[in-house]
Amino acid sequence: MTRTVLVSGAGVAGPSAAYWLHRHGCSVTVVEAAAALRPGGQAVDFRGEQVKLLGAMGIADEVRAHETAMGDQLVLDRAGRTAFTVPARFISGEVEVLRGDLARILHDRTRDYTEYVFGDRVTGLAETADGVRVTFRHGAPREFDLVVGADGVHSGVRAVAFGPETAFRRELGYHFAGFTAPNHLGLDHSGLVYSEPGRSAMVASNREPGTVSVGLFFRGDPRGYGRPDRRRQQELLAEVYAGSGWEIPRLMRAVPDAVDLYFDTVGQIRLDRWSSGRVVLLGDAAWCAGPGGSGTGLAMMGAQILAGELAAAGGDHETAFARYERRLRKPARVGHKNGAGSAGFLVPATPRAIGNRNRGYRMMTGPVSGKLLDHLGYRAANAVRYREYRDRVAS
Template sequence: MRRILISGASVAGPALAHWLHRYGFEVTVVERAPAPRGGGYAVDFRGASLEVLRRMGVLDELRAVETGMGETRYVDAAGRRIASMPAVAFSGELEVLRGDLVEVLHRRTAGVVEHLFGDSVTGLTEDADGVRVTFENAAPRTFDLVVGADGLHSNVRGLVFGPEREHVHELGFYASVFTTANHLGLDRTGVFHNSPGRIAGLYSARHNTEAKAVFYFAADPLTYDRGDVARQRELVAEAFAGQGWEVPRLLAAMADAPDFYFDSVSQVRMASSTRGRVALVGDAGYCASPLSGMGTSLALVGAYVLEGELAAAGGDHRVAFPEYERRLRDFALRCRRQAVDSARWFVPRTRAGLWLRDLNYRMMTVLPTGGLVARMALKVANAITLEDYRGAAVVQP
C-alpha cells in the first residue's frame, strides 16, 4: 500500500503530504488552483497544533513570519473605544497569516512529492486493488488510497459521500476577508466595530505595511454562485450598507482586493469521514468553521493523526482509518461546539446581546481575565492526546 493521492494543497493537504512522504509513501497532490493559494486571515496556534508544528520542524520558519499582534480594540460607530482585549486572549502562542502558513507548508513538499496544479479529480472508482482516478487534465491513474483535503466544498466528499447539503451545516453567518491598505496606521493591532448581527474590522499585517479587512454578518441562507466573486462583493456591500466607523471606506477598498475571500460560516458534520479507500481530512471532513478559531489547528492535527495511524498500520487503511476517526472524533466535536459558543460573543445578533457583550468586554478590560480566556481556549486546543508515531514502521518501497 504505497501510492496516495491527496486532493487539495492548502493546509491539511501539504501537512499530510509532508508526513506521508517522510514515512515512505508515494504521494501525489492535485490542486485545482494554478499554485498554492495565499490570502486569508491570521491563524493562531496553541496546545496540540503547536506541538504538531514543532514535530514537523517548521516552528522556526513560522516564528520568522509571526504577526506579533498586540491588543484588539472594539469601537463604536464614531470610532470611540468601547473595550480592549489583550493579545493573550485571541492570538494564541503563535499567530501567522494563513497565506504564510500555506507557503511554509508547501515548501516542505515542493519538489519532493508530485504536484498536479490546475487540475481536479472527476471520478473515483474503487475495486479490490485500488482506486481508479480520472482527472480533468491528467491521464487516469490508480492509487492505493485517496484523501480529500479540499476544504469545506470538498470535491472528493461530493464524489464519494454524496451531495454537500447532506454534510454541510450553515451556522447562519457569512464571512469575508481581504488584504487592503493599513490606512489607519495600525501598529500590530486590530480594531472591530459591531452592530447587531454584524462585525467589521481591520488589523495590521506584515509589519504594518498592509492590513486585513474582516466582515462577518448574520443572514438566512443566501443563494449565489461560488465562482461569481462580483456577486459575493455585492452581498458584503449590501449587508453593511449604511454602517458607521470605517465601513464605507473598507467596502470601497474591497473592489480592488487581490485576495477577496467569501464563504458561509459552516460546519461539516458526518457520521464517518472515511469510506473504503477514501478519507477526508481538515475542513473537508470535519470543518468547525472560522468562528471556532480552530479550523487550521484541526486540519493540522487531523493530518498528523491520519498519517501517524497509516504509518503505524504499515499503510493498511482498514486498520488505520477507524483509529484515525476514533482519535479525532471528540476533538473535532469540541472545536465545533466552540464555534457555536463564540458566535454569541463575536457577532451578537440583537442590540441587547451586543450591550451585554460590551459590558463583559469592559469588565475584562478592568479585571485580569485575559488569562482566563486564554486558559479556556487552551482547554479545547489540548483536548486531544498526540501519539508519538516516530517509532512507526516506514513503508518499504
Template sequence: MKVLVSGASVAGPSVALWLGRAGHDVTVVEIAPALRKGGYAVDFRGEVFKTVLRRMGVLDDLRSLQTGGSAMRFVDESGRRLMRLPAEFAGGELEVLRADLSQVLYEHSREQATYCFGDSIASLREHAEGVDVRFESGVEETYDLVIGADGMHSVVRRLAWRADQVVERHLEYYVGGWEVPNTLGISGDALMYNVPGKLASVSADRRDPALAGTLFVFKSPKLEYNRRDLDQQKAILREQFSGLGWHVPELLAGLPAATELYFDSISRVHVKRWSTDRIVLLGDAGYGATFGALGTGTAVVGAYVLAGELAQGDLRTAFDRYEERMRKAVSKTQDGSRSGQFMAPATRFGIAARNKILDRPFFLKQMLKLAQNLSEQVALPDYSGQQGQLVQE
C-alpha cells in the same frame, strides 16, 4: 502506496510531508493555480499542537514568521473605545498568517511529494484494487489511497459520500475580507465596529504598513451564490453593509479593486464516517468548522495521526484507529465554533453584554483558559516505534 491528496492549504501538505517521508508516492492536486496568498492569521495553542509542528520540523520556521497577534479594540461610530481584548486572546501562543503557514508546509513537503496546481478531481471510482481518478484536465490515474484534504467544500467528499451521510450546518453568519490601502493610518490594535448582526473591522498589514486588511461579518440565512464569482460576492458585501457609518464607506470603496477576496459562510460539517475502503477525509473536509474554531491545529494533528496509523497496518485498521483517536476531540473543539455570534451579536443588548463581560479581567481569563483546554483535547499518540525515523525532534 500511490497516494493522491486533494488540497494544498494546510491539511494536504501536512499529510503529504509525513507520507512522503515514509516512502509513499504522493501527489497533491490543488484547484488554485498556485499557493493561495490570502487568508487570515491562524494560531496554535498548547503543547499538543507545538509538539506536532516540532516533529514535522517546521516549528522554528513558523516562529520566525509569527505575527505576535493583535489586540482587538471595539469602538463606537465616533471611534470611542468600548472594550479591548489583548493580543493573546486571538493570537494564541504562536500566530502566523495562513499564507505563510501554507508556504512553509509546501517547502518542507515538496521534496517528498509532487504538486499539481490548477487541476481538480472530476470523478472517483473505487474498487478492490484502488481508486480510478479522472481529473478536470482529462488525465486519468489509479491510486491506492485518496485523501480529501480540500476544505469545507470538499470535492472528494461530494464525489465519494452520499448526501445522507453528510450534514452541513449553516451557523447563520457569513464572513468576508479583502486588502485595502491603509489610507486611514491604522496601526497597533485591530479596530472593530458593531451594529446588530454585523461587524466591520480593519487592521494594519503586519509587513507593509501601507496596506490594511478588512474583516466583515454579518448574520444572514443561507445565501445562494457562486463560490467562484468574486463580483457576485462583492455585491453581497456591499448590499449588507451599505449605509453604515464609521470607516465602513472607505473600506467598501476598496472592494472593487480587490483581486483576492475571502468570502464564506460560517458553517460546520459532520460526516457519519470519515472513510470508505480507500478514501479518507482529513481536516475541514471531514470535521471542519469555518472561522474561529481550532480547525488549523486540529488538521495538522489529524495529518500526523492518519499518517502514523497508516504506517502500522492495513487501510481499514488505520482508518478506524484514526477516527477513534480524533473523533471525540474534534467534536469538542469544533462545537466551540460560535465565532459569528461573538463577533457580531444580533442585538444591541448582546453587543453591550459581550463588551461588559469581556472587559473584566476575570471573565477574560476564563475565556483564555477555555481555549487552552480545548487545544489539549487530542491525546497525541507516540508513533516512534513505527515511524521514528520520520520524526524530526
C-alpha cells in the same frame, strides 16, 4: 511495498499529510484545483499541543520568522470608543501566521519528495480490488492505493465519495468576506473590531505596514447566497453595509480593487463517518468547525495521526481509518462547540446583544477572569495530545 496516496488540496491539511505520509514510507501526489499556491488569506494561530507539532515537523522556527506578531485587539462601541480589549494571547495564540505563508512553508518543506499537480481536480473515484482509480478534470486517469480528501469545506472528494455538501453542512447563521485594503487607519500590529446589529468589521495590521486584513461578518439570507461571482459579491457587500458608520464606507471603497476577495457563508461540516473504503477525509473536508474551532491546528494534528495510524496498522487502511477517527472525534466536537458560539462575538444580532457581549467580555478580560479566557483559547487546541509514531523513513 511503498503505498501510493493521492491527496486532494494543497492548502494546509494536504501538504501536512504529504509530510507525515512520506515519513512513514508513502509516495504522495497532491492535486490542487488552483493554478498556484494561494497567497495571503486570514491569520491562523497555534497554541499548546499544536506548537509541539510544529516543532516535530521542523518548521517552528520558520513559522515564527513569519508570525504576524499581533498585539491586542480593541473592540469599539458605536461611537468608535474602546468598549473592551481582547488580549493578543486569546486572539493570536502562542504564534500566529497568515494562512498563505503557512501553506508556502509546508509546500517548500515537502516539494522535494512530493508530486504537486496544480490546476486540476478530482472528478471521479472508483474503488478496485486493491486501489482507487481516479479521474481528473484535465489529467489522465491514475490509480492509487489510498485517497485523502483535504480540500476544504467545499471538498470535491467528499462530494464524489459521500454525496452533496448540503447533506452534511450546518449553517451558523452568518456570512464572511475577507480582503486586503490600504492601512489608512495607521494600525501597527494591532486590530480593531466594530459592530452594528447584524454586521461587523475586523481590521488588523500584520507584517505589511501599508495594508490591513479586513474581515466582514454579517447576517443575511439564512439559506446563503450560493456561490456568487465577483461582481455579485461586491453588490451584496454594498447592499449589506449601506449606511454603516465608523470607517466602514472607506473600507468598502477598497473592495473593487481587492485582488484577494473571499466571500462565503459560515457553516460546519458534520459527517457520521470520515472514510469510505480507501477514501478518507481530513481537516475542514471532514469536520469544519468555523471560527474559533482551531481548525488549522487540528487539521495538521489530524494529518500526523492519520499517517501514524496507517503505519501502526501496517497499512491496513480500515483499521487505521477507524483509529484515526476515534482519536479525533472528541476534539472535532470541541471545535464544533467553540465554532457554534462564534456568532455571538463576531456578529451580534441586536443592540442589546452587542451590549451584552461588550459587558461579558469586559468581565472576562479583566485581571480576575483572565484564566477563564485562557481556558477558552486552549480548550480546542489541547483537545488532542501530540503523540509520536515511529517513522519508517528519514525525515
